Amino acid sequence: MNLTQLDDWLKLRDDTNLPSGMWIDGRSVSAEDGATSPLVSPRDGEVLTRLPAASAGDVARAVSSARAAFDSGIWSRVSPRERGLVLIRWAELLEEHRDEMALLIALEMGKPVSVAWNVELKTTIGLIRWYGELADKLMDESPRGKGDALALVTREPVGVVAAITPWNFPMTLSTFKMPAALVAGNTVVLKPASQSPLSVLRAAQLATEAGLPDGVLQVITGSGPVTGAALATDNNVATLTFTGSTDVGKQLLHYSAESNAKPVWLELGGKSPNIIFPDAPDMAEAIKTAGWAIAFNSGQMCTAGSRLLVHRDVHDEVVTGVTDYLRALKVGDPLDPETDFGPLASRRHRDDVLAEISKGVQTQAKLVLGSDQPLDRAGWFVEPAIFTGVKADDRLAQHEIFGPVVSILAFDDEDEAIAIANNSAYGLGSAVWTSNLSRATQISRRLDAGLVWVNCFEEGDYSVPFGGRKLSGHGGDKSVHGLEKFTTTKTTWMAV
Ligand code: NAP
Numbered sequence: 001m002n003l004t005q006l007d008d009w010l011k012l013r014d015d016t017n018l019p020s021g022m023w024i025d026g027r028s029v030s031a032e033d034g035a036t037s038p039l040v041s042p043r044d045g046e047v048l049t050r051l052p053a054a055s056a057g058d059v060a061r062a063v064s065s066a067r068a069a070f071d072s073g074i075w076s077r078v079s080p081r082e083r084g085l086v087l088i089r090w091a092e093l094l095e096e097h098r099d100e101m102a103l104l105i106a107l108e109m110g111k112p113v114s115v116a117w118n119v120e121l122k123t124t125i126g127l128i129r130w131y132g133e134l135a136d137k138l139m140d141e142s143p144r145g146k147g148d149a150l151a152l153v154t155r156e157p158v159g160v161v162a163a164i165t166p167w168n169f170p171m172t173l174s175t176f177k178m179p180a181a182l183v184a185g186n187t188v189v190l191k192p193a194s195q196s197p198l199s200v201l202r203a204a205q206l207a208t209e210a211g212l213p214d215g216v217l218q219v220i221t222g223s224g225p226v227t228g229a230a231l232a233t234d235n236n237v238a239t240l241t242f243t244g245s246t247d248v249g250k251q252l253l254h255y256s257a258e259s260n261a262k263p264v265w266l267e268l269g270g271k272s273p274n275i276i277f278p279d280a281p282d283m284a285e286a287i288k289t290a291g292w293a294i295a296f297n298s299g300q301m302c303t304a305g306s307r308l309l310v311h312r313d314v315h316d317e318v319v320t321g322v323t324d325y326l327r328a329l330k331v332g333d334p335l336d337p338e339t340d341f342g343p344l345a346s347r348r349h350r351d352d353v354l355a356e357i358s359k360g361v362q363t364q365a366k367l368v369l370g371s372d373q374p375l376d377r378a379g380w381f382v383e384p385a386i387f388t389g390v391k392a393d394d395r396l397a398q399h400e401i402f403g404p405v406v407s408i409l410a411f412d413d414e415d416e417a418i419a420i421a422n423n424s425a426y427g428l429g430s431a432v433w434t435s436n437l438s439r440a441t442q443i444s445r446r447l448d449a450g451l452v453w454v455n456c457f458e459e460g461d462y463s464v465p466f467g468g469r470k471l472s473g474h475g476g477d478k479s480v481h482g483l484e485k486f487t488t489t490k491t492t493w494m495a496v
Contacts, residue, residue, distance in 0.1 A: 001099075001102075001113075001114060001117045001118065001337060002098075002099055003099055003113075003337070004337055005337065006333065006335060006336040006337065006338075009103060009106075009113055009335040009336070009337070010335060012099060012100065012103050013103060013107070013335065016100055016103060016104075018048060018049045018104070018107075018198055019049075019051075019197075019198055019201035019202055019205070020049055020050070020051065021051075021052060021201075022051075022052050022054060022058075022062070022201070022218075022219055022220050022221050023201055023204035023205060023208075023217070023218065023219040024061075024062050024065065024215075024218045024219075024220070025065055025214045025215050025218070026208045026213075026214030026215070027214075028205075029052070030052050031052040031053055031054050031055060031058050031222075032055065032057060032058055032061075033055060035052065035053040035055065036050035036051060036052055036053055037050065037051060037053045037194065037221075037222070037223070038050050039051055039108065039194075039195075039197070039198070040346070040347075041107050041108065041110070042109060042110035042342075042343040042344060042345050042346055042347075042350075042379055042380045043106070043107065043110055043333060043334050043335070043342075043343060043378075043379050044378045044379050045347070045378065045379065045380075048107055048108070048198075049198075051197055051221045052220075052221050052222065053221070053222045053223065053226070053227070054220045054221060054222035054226075054227040054230075055222075055226065055227075055230075056226070056230035058220065058222075058227075059189075059220060059222075059227055059230035059231050059234065060230065060234060060236075062189055062218045062220050063160055063162070063189050063218075063231065063234045063236045063237060064236055065215045065218070066160045066187040066188070066189050066215055066216070066218050066236075067159065067160050067187070067236045068215065069187045069213065069214065069215030069216050070157070070159050070160060070186065070187040074213045074215075074216070075182075075185060075187060075212075075213050075216045076157050076185040076186070076187075077185070079136070080135040080136045080138065080183070080185075081135060081136040083132075083135050083182065083183055083185065084131075084132040084133060084134070084135025084136055084183060085132065085135075085211075086132075086207075086210055086211045086212055087128050087129070087131055087132030087135070087179055087182065087183060087210075088128075088129055088132035088133065089210040089211055090128055090132075090206060090207050090210035090212065091125045091126075091128040091129040091132060092210075093206040093209055093210050094121070094124065094125045094128065094203060094206060095125050097202070097206060098117060098121050098125070099117070100202065101116070101121055101124075101171065101199055101202065101203070102116035102117040102120075102121055103116075103335070104198040104199040104202055105120060105121075105170060105171060105196070105198075105199045106334040106335055106342075107198065107334075107335075108167075108170065108195065108196040108197070108198045108199065109167045109168070109170060109195055109196045109345045110298070110334050110342040110343040110344065110345055110379070110380070111297060111334060111342055112332075112334045112336075112337075112339040112340060112341075112342045113334060113335055113336075113337055113339075114337050114338075114339070114340070115296075115297065115340075120169055120171055120172050121171065123172045123175070124171040124172050124175045124203075126462060127172075127175050127176070127179060127462050127478065128175060128178075128179045130179075130462040130463075131179035131180055131182075131183045132179070132183065134183065134480070135183050138155070138480075138483070140152065140153060140154045140155060141153040145493065147495075147496075148496040149493060149494065149495050149496060150493075150494045150496055151491055151492065151493050151494070152490075152491070152492040152494070153489055153490070153491050154489065154490050154492065155184070155487040155488070155489055155490075156185075156487060156488055156489075156490055157184045157185035157186040157486065157487060157488075158184075158186055158238040158239045158486060158487065158488050159186060159187070159236075159238035159239075160186065160187050160188075160189060160236055160237050160238055161177070161181040161186045161187070161188050161189075161237075161238065161239050161240075161241060161486055162188075162189050162190075162191070162231045162232065162234070162237040162239070162240045162241070163177040163178065163181070163188060163189070163190045163191070163240075163241050163242070164190075164191045164224075164228050164231065164232070164240070164241075164242045164243075164244065164248075164252070165177065165190065165191070165192050165193060165200075165242075165243050165244070166193050166243055166244040166245075167192075167193035167194075167195035167196035167345050167346075168297060168300040168301065168302070168345065168402075169297070170192055170193065170196035170197075170198075170199050170200060171199050171200065171203065173243045173267075174190055174192060174200050174203075176243065176267070176466070176477035176478060176482070177190070177241045177243075177477065178190065178217065180477070180478075180482045180483050180486055181241070181486040182212070182216065182217065183483070184483055184486045184487045186238075186239075186486055187215060187216045187217070187218075188216070188217050188218070189218045189219075189220060189231060189237070190204075190217070190218070190219050190220070191219075191220050191221070191222070191224075191227055191228050191231050192219065192221070193224075193244075194221070194222070194223055194224070195345050195346055196345070197219070197221045200219055201219050201221070204217050204218075204219045224248065228248075229255060232252050232255035232256070232259075232264075233255045233258060233259040234259065235259055235260040237260075237262055238262060239262055239263050239265070239485060239486065240252060240255075240256065240262050240263070240264045240265070241264075241265040241475075241477075241485065241486075242264065242265065242266050242267065243267040243268075243302075243477075244267075244268065245268065245269055246268040246269045246400075246425075246426075246471045246472075246473075249264075249266040249268045249473060252264050252266070253266075263485065265473075265474070265475040265485045266473035266474060266475070267302070267466075267467055267468070267472075267473045267475075267476075267477060268302075268426075268428075268468065268471060268472050268473040269302060269400040269402070269426060269428070269471065269472060270302045270303055270304070270306075270400060270426045270427075270428030270429060270468060270472050271306055271307055271397070271398065271399075271400050271424050271425075271426045271428075272293075272303050272304060272305055272306060272307065272426075272428055272429035272430055272431070272449070273305075273307045273308075273309050273420070273421035273424070273430050273431070273447075273449075274289075274290055274293055274305035274307065274308050274309065274430075274431045274433075274457065275309040275310075275411075275417050275421060275430075275431065275432045275433065275443070276290065276308070276309070276310050276311065276314060276318055276433045277311050277314075277417075277432070277433060277434040277436070277439070278311050278313045278314045279434050279435045279436055280314075280433035280434060280435070280455070281433075281434075281435045281455055282455075283314065283317070284321070286318075286433040286455075287317075287318055287321035287322060287325065288321070288325055289305075289456070289457045290305060290308050290318065290321075290322050290325075290406075290457075291321070291322045291325030291326050292325070292457070293305030293431075293457045293458070294306060294308075294322075294326075294384065294404055294405070294406040295325070295326055295329055295340075295341055295384055295404055296458075298341060298342055298343065298344055298382075298403065298404050299353075299384070299401070299402065299403045299404030299405060300344065300345060300349075300402055300403065301402075302428055302429075302468075302472070303428055303429035303451065303458060304402075305406070305429070305431065305457060306400070306401065306405065306406055306407060307390075307397055307406075307407055307409060307420075307421075307424075308322070308406050308407065308408045308409070309409050309410075309411055309417050309420055309421060310408060310409070310410055310411070311410075311411060311412070311417075312410045312411065312412055315408075315410050318408070319368065319386070319388055319408060322386060322406065322408075323368060323369050323386060326369060326384040326386065326404075327369070329341040329384065331375070331381060331383075333379075341384070341404075342381075343379040343380040343381045344380045344381070344382060344403060345380070346380060347380050349380070349402070349403070350374060350380035350381075350382060350403075352401075352403075353382055353401055353402070353403030353404075353405065354372050354373065354374065354382060355372075356395075356396075356399065356401045356403070356405065357370060357371070357372040357382075357385050357405060358372035359395060360385075360387050360394075360395070360396045360405075360407075363394055363395075363396065364389060364391070365387040365388065365389045365390045365391075365394060365396055365407070366387065366388050366389050367385060367386070367387055368386045368387070368388055369383070369384065369385060369386040370382070370383045370384055370385025370386060370404075370405070371383055371385070382403065382404065383404075384404035384405075384406075385404065385405040385406070386405075386406050386408065387405070387406070387407045387408065388408045389408075390407040390408060390409050391409070392409060392419075392420045392423045393423070394407070397409060397420075397423075397424075398424065398425070400426070414439060414442070414443065417443070418443060418446050418447065421447055421448075421449075422446075422447065422448045424470075425470060425471040426468065426470055426471050426472045427448045427449045427450060427468050427469040427470035427471075427472050428449060428450055428451065428467075428468035428469075428472035428473075429449060429450075429451045429453070429457075429458070429468075430447045430449040430451065430452050430453070431452070431453040431454070431456070431457045432444065432447075432452070432453075432454055432455075433454075433455055434454075434455070440454045440455075448469065448470065449468065449469065449472075450466075450467045450468035450469050450472065450476065451466065451467075451468070460478075462478055462479065463478075463479050463480075464478065464479050465477065465478055465479045465481040465482060466478050
């Protein structure tokens with residue numbers, strides 16, 4: 001990181017102009033009726049700025065100009081190589097503005113700057129570059145038919161891709177959508193979460209600077225039920241890609257059915273099991289990682305290890321170790337590079353998390369760390385919480401809290417661990433810690449989840465898909481597989 005002191009970041013904050021308009025047709029614009037909503041920082045409750053609240057009319061204009069940009073061929077018909085070079089240039093500009101981007105993320109959703117800089121922006125910049133480099137390496141197919149007849153199976157862009165994203169990783173999760181859709185030749189209309197539009201608005205400005213033609217990437221701001229719904233029901237949107245809660249994901253399927261039956265790709269919630277056996281190759285590492293898996297990003301992770309399944313023989317050791325890990329976290333101002341545990345993203349979300357802790361306290365489960373009261377400091381802070389004695393059917397083990405609350409469940413054998421792990425409406429992440437190769441293989445086959453980590457957690461790469469199953473969604477992002485939802489195949493037969 002270039003800036004290593006809190007004072008450096010506070011100075012950058014003073015020197016930075018926050019985006020204040022939507023990014024449409026390569027420029028900053030207001031809502032037509034001038035409507036705006038305040039953006040409040042979870043860091044201290046300060047109103048950072050006001051941003052346009054796009055009406056259905058504003059959304060229709062943004063989509064129709066994205067459609068016009070697509071039809072013009074200015075992006076959809078240039079060579080893949082040219083598209084790739086623009087993405088690579090965009091990644092370079094984001095790298096040059098990495099401090100500013102990290103600042104915006106920390107201000108809008110409370111992520112510690114060190115995490116925004118080292119993790120979120122690393123992934124964002126790397127993934128945009130990766131898709132840029134992939135651009136001219138994708139080939140179509142030309143199988144032969146009867147006689148000399150030749151078939152061409154070509155992948156074509158779908159048109160306008162709408163993307164709706166959440167606040168917990170405002171840049172990374174938008175980047176799971178944007179470069180893949182763009183490199184395939186589509187135009188994109190992105191609606192970020194109301195809580196966190198600043199970083200993607202700035203990123204869109206930089207995309208224009210990098211040479212992305214006007215209208216190819218539009219970022220609209222406003223509430224989910226108005227702006228998001230208008231986007232999801234727009235008949236000019238060819239495909240909708242979403243990351244967010246399961247409830248909203250289901251609603252989007254209705255919107256699709258009520259409009260043009262567009263495909264809807266969903267990355268939804270999770271309640272990921274993290275299973276520790278006594279023969280974990282490095283128990284200290286397993287314990288530290290279990291603590292990290294619920295504390296990272298203040299537990300606001302779709303893949304958070306929120307169900308910790310521990311073999312009874314090591315139960316007490318793990319509980320003590322995770323408690324020590326969480327107690328040692330440095331809670332603080334997200335702009336302080338020393339901070340590793342920041343606030344929750346909004347007051348409402350903080351209150352929801354505390355309400356879930358309060359409900360847990362009223363069950364047979366035992367709260368061994370944490371409280372149902374907020375921390376006594378400015379901003380939307382809570383203490384990490386640990387419940388032991390949780391049963392597989394308890395709300396604590398079933399409901400996604402999306403905060404730093406871990407439920408610990410004891411088990412006696414493999415079958416019981418798998419039964420507990422799979423007893424969930426979700427199927428996103430999962431992890432198992434064991435030295436026994438055959439047990440690791442068996443369990444990873446039997447876990448009903450899109451991602452399985454053996455003796456690690458949250459491992460990933462640009463080249464591998466990320467996504468879930470069941471109520472966690474479908475159609476993973478990243479990798480070459482992530483491109484498929486943004487293209488459609490055409491078969492052309494040529495009698496030669
Ligand atoms: P959310 O409430 O579902 O919001 C996600 C996005 O949908 C926001 O942009 C939101 O806009 C918009 N939205 C809300 N209602 C809408 C509607 N009726 N029509 C269209 N759009 C609408 O989720 P969140 O609270 O931001 O994020 C937390 C959830 O995301 C958790 O469940 C988490 O597990 C999930 N998530 C999943 C993944 C994954 O990859 N599987 C990754 C990260 C997060 P507003 O902000 O204006 O409400």
